Amino acid sequence: MTALALVGAFSAVVAAQVPPDRAIKYRQSSLATMGFHFFGILAPMAKGDRPYDAKVAARSAKFVAELSEMPWHDGFPPGSESGAPTKAKPEIWKDRAKFDKLAETMQGEAAKLAQVAGTDLATMRTQVQATAKACTNCHDEFRAK
């Protein structure tokens, strides 16, 4: 076996062994951290409930964009619809293409937000709203209340 094949086989084994409760914990913590920066900092700034600070906005938006890539692949593996308390609906694994599309759309909005946050408040506000809509579109369909 070549070294590369060996590494491949090893990662396949590791991937198959991530227990559902760890995947659930992982996705919830990455989503919670993303929510901290988005709902906790950027949305209140956009609404005027928190003083606008261009530097803080740019930093939080960069984190949201980076975190927006994290939950989907490693956090929602097949078989992780249960195993720990979760609000993820089982429909995610029945209509994975739709779920992935919603995740992709949100990543696109978050990337745009990272570009405009820290420029001016009005531009950021519009993009915060577009991003929030992309969060809600998935929550409404795939997250239990």
Ligand code: HEC
């Ligand atoms: C593609 C679907 C999807 C998108 C897009 C999405 N979420 Fe979620 N989110 C979920 C699901 C599913 C859960 C429930 C996860 C669980 O309980 O296992 C969740 C849970 C959360 C939680 C609770 C985490 C916890 O357990 O503490 C927060 C906060 C959150 N999302 C924030 C966001 C924000 C902010 C955005 C947009 C920037 C966003 N989400 C976009 C699917 C999505």
